[in-house]
Amino acid sequence: MKPNKPLKKENLWRCAAALFWLLAWQGAAWLLRQPLLLSSPVKVARRLFSLLGESGYYRVLGFSLGRICLGFLLGAALGAALAMIAARWEPAEYLLRPLMVTVRSVPVASFIILALVWLSGKQLNTFISFLMVLPIVYGNLLAGLKSRSKSLGEMARVYRIPPARRLLYIDLPQLKPHLLSALSLAMGMSWKSGIAAEVIGIPTGSVGEMLYQSKVYLDTDALYAWTLSIVLLSVALEKLLTFLMKRAFARLERL
Amino acid sequence: MIELNDISKAFEGKPVLAHVSLQVPGGITCLMGVSGRGKTTLLRILLGLEAPDAGQVIGRPERIAVQFQEDRLVETLTVGRNLKLALGRAYDEQRAESCLTALGLPDSLGLRVSTLSGGMKRRVSLARALLFPAPLLVLDEPFQGLDDATRQRAIAAVRAYARDRAALVVTHDADDAAALGANLINL
Secondary structure, three states: OOOHHHHHHHHHHHHHHHHHHHHHHHHHHHHHHHOOOOOOOHHHHEEEEEHHHHHHHHHHHHHHHHHHHHHHHHHHHHHHHHHHHHHHHHHHHHHHHHHHHHHOOOOOHHHHHHHHHHOOOOHHHHHHHHHHHHHHHHHHHHHHHHHHOHHHHHHHHHHHHHHHHHHHHHHHHHHHHHHHHHHHHHHHHHHHHHHHHHHHHHHHHHHHHHHHHHHOOOOHHHHHHHHHHHHHHHHHHHHHHHHHHHHHHHHEEEE | EEEEEEEEEEEEOOEEEEEEEEEEEEEEEEEOOOOOHHHHHHHHHOOOOOOOOEEEOOOOOOOEEEEEOOOOOOOOHHHHHHHHHHHHHOOHHHHHHHHHHHHHOOOOOOOHHOOOOOOHHHHHHHHHHOOOOEEEEEEOOOOOOOOOHHHHHHHHHHHHOOOEEEEEEEEOOHHHHHOOEEEEEEE
């Protein structure tokens, strides 16, 4: 029972903080009295609820979500594969380092504009989210692979544990914290960068297009409502991913 | 018979082993010597985990059962899972339970390794080596950190499980070597 008490208190503080900032937002909107510049939370909530009743809203979210998640999965898979190669073969790490540093350092807007020359607006969000995820997963996983226990590796070698069992029971538990932090960070980044790519590439029927149109038609309430949708979906995806991964690791330990 | 012939090894120019030769016959052999004489390095060379600068190992079996100086158990898994991981198809739950009972750890197969004390982990790693089917058993300080009663149980278990194979045991303790009824090699 003891651990519940601080948890309850923590939740109370979280709610109080959220309420404080909502009131501050409402107060600022009321003082400014310029709905075009700053929409009030009440208006945004109303607009969001009206969007929730439209079937087009889910179609738009699905369009962006599908493409961005595809980029996330491709980036995570390639990042993991490259990290495994680099951990086994040092020259690969040196070869990949300039590429990863470049991808990490170049502003996402530059990549979006450069990629627009090669790709259509519809493919852009997938490519940009792939590009943002790749170095995060690669870097974190490589650090995890390098910090694996050498002594357990020797034990596995002497006892001739097959590679698949070694990966499942010895390597993966050690990589768990690295994987969890890499994937949750990459998920947030891919979502944000993917939407940014859509705003510039404006593929038809995307969240980016909705944001762009809201700006063009000076529909500030819609702009805020779509932005709120992006934030909520990003948080939900991150939580879902963390939950699924923790569950998968727990199941692995019980196998 | 396993032979280590004229083994030399240095780390960063510092010689650890210089022209060491020894034979591991059948039965239990205790490798003794004060700390820093290179006993663990010699075992690592015997296991193929370290290459000697000079000399050779003759007759090294393909499978060797080892208890390392550290426990080297997967903390996130249970005792049973750790044994199954190392033993693979050779894992037999009844045999594992009886070995653990002989070592004073009855009903521990389902316990997670991270919840065990140091002495319990030491015995689980000893059980893993004893249960592993291999013609050579190598134990590096197997009784370290065990109290007298548990040490006696562990010695009896090693004697029982080393009956049909060669065993090389590293120890500082002459009493343990005598209790094991071992041949002695001083390094």
